[in-house]
Amino acid sequence: MSASIHPEAPKAAFPLIKEELKKQIPRISLLVALSLLGAGVGLVQPLLFKQLLDTAIPAADVRLIGLLLVGMVAVPILSAGFASANQYLRAYIGEGVAQRLRQDLYDHLLFVRLADLERFKTGEHIYRLTRSCGLIGEVFVGQHLLPLVMNAILLIGTLSAMTWLHWRLSFLALLVFPLSLLLTLKTRNYTQNLYRELSKTLEWGESYLNELFPGQRTVRAFNAEAYEKARWGEWLTEHRRIKAKVSAFHELIRIVMPESINYVVTGLVFAYGAFEVVQGSLTIGSLVAFVAYLPRAYAVLQTLLGAQVNLQEARVNAQKVDSLFALAREPSGDKVLPSDPASDEWGTAVNPLPLGAALSFYRVSFDYGRGDFGARDLTFHAAPGEFIGIVGPSGGGKSTIIDLIMGFYIPQFGTISIDGIDLRKLSLNSLRSQIGLVPQDLFLWNDSISRNINYPARIDDVGTSADAARAAQIDDFITGLPDGYRTIVGERGLRLSRGERQRLAIARALQQRPRLLLLDEATSALDALTEQKVRAAFEKARAGRTAIVVAHRLSTIRNADRILVIDQGRIVETGNQDELLSRGGLFADLYKAQSFDLPAIAL
Ligand SMILES: Nc1ncnc2c1ncn2[C@@H]1O[C@H](COP(=O)(O)OP(=O)(O)OP(=O)(O)O)[C@@H](O)[C@H]1O
Ligand SMILES: [Mg+2]
Structure with missing residues (x-):
């Protein structure tokens, strides 16, 4: 029932970036102001050259030369100051975006239904929470998007200055922008595939290590060191291959291409400029100043191309984050699943009485999605204070019953109720706060x-x-x-x-x-004497509580008011120990097997 329901519109990485950036408008304004100041100061330097060459030297004005020199020292120092403040602010804003994504994704994952959460590997969750969010926030926003905005401002200033110096030369220099942009747009799909491949490899590595270390005993017990070494080696080789490819591509688009373009354009500008100087329509000072502006334009180009490439990386990672955001959540707070499965609004929880913990299953069936039911048509009732034992062959569906009571999974059919209230109407929070669980x-x-x-x-x-x-x-x-x-x-x-x-x-x-105690194989690893002691203590501890106890060890549930024998998801027998023994069915077989009174088994 309602397996795909998602009453709250899922969040997504890019809208979250927007939202977070909106919140940071004051900081971004400060950043823009700093950039403008920095840009203004930066633009002065070439003009100082022009003054020196065109005015101060021809006029042999020593005082002016001195002043210009002071300016040439002061301007870079000021620029450096502005640049540092800029860097810090940019990083701070970018980290803010990463923090927001990490926080929201984490909050979301804490409430995602277990069945959905478990479809992903732990390594994938970790990769997305740490690296993907970081790549979007710190790297894309902090190192690319914001510099792009700053550089756009710088570009306007630079272009104005260049056009003012000489518009025909500016036109020539400007040609490179549409050309480079076209090239990055053409390589967009290739870039995305590259980043997809890279993140898949990184996620694989993360997941592998996550399994490897907890599994060390098994690795060593099976002499699997060489096998694991080979697997890791394969990963390292693959990682190296894809990393090298990404780095080379990155360098090509971000450094090599704009650099070569810059050289070509500088050559063209010099050649054409020389022609105009010869014609007498341009001074040497203006030409030198113009060429001094070119690296600035080149820096903008570099940022633009870098941002284009990085946007693809951010997109790939945003898709990964979004696929987690898209997972359906358990209702939280006082919200519950909608009573009408077709509705896409959470319902509001019934305010429960302090639970007396009467537990009822009525025709409950649940399928994990494999087609064979984990629970089939289960009906039973536990009155407040009752002790219900659950036994049965391994894989029969005992733990599934516990998971259904906890609300970890929702049955497709039937009703589970506590004190007559349908579990779906109780908030998970109030339900779980009344239960003490010892999981298997x-x-x-x-x-x-x-x-x-x-x-x-x-x-x-x-x-x-x-x-x-x-x-x-x-x-x-x-x-x-x-x-x-x-x-x-x-x-x-x-x-x-x-x-x-x-x-x-x-x-x-x-x-x-708790009012309701759920124990799943809680005594299976105890020796008989300790188990006896735990059982005695449990008898005391369960006073006033309802207890559901799953046990392979039949002595644990000897005193149960009722025992459910579960096989292939069904209740196949029910009664107290004596009743079940006298029936001579599955329980009696299990009992005999544990009493060393083994029935003859043909081996
Ligand atoms: N998360 C899951 N996804 C798919 N199938 C599952 C999942 N958990 C359990 N199953 C299947 O559901 C059936 C019942 O499993 P369950 O864990 O309830 O058995 P059990 O009676 O507790 O067994 P055991 O005594 O070994 O603990 C089994 O066939 C099992 O393979
Ligand atoms: Mg189990």
């Missing part, structure tokens, strides 16, 4: 034990976390560590054993003081 794929932050238990509150206060830790049977272990609750657990909790991680995750779930 545990995740811990590379932070202290107490901060992990108190997550997301960044508090080191041991007092509050110790109760939860005691209930999860992990307190003794923690206090035995040299740094106790301040021990850093390593990335994803890797410095702890799996059983320790599980108990820490249980403590974190209990710390939320």
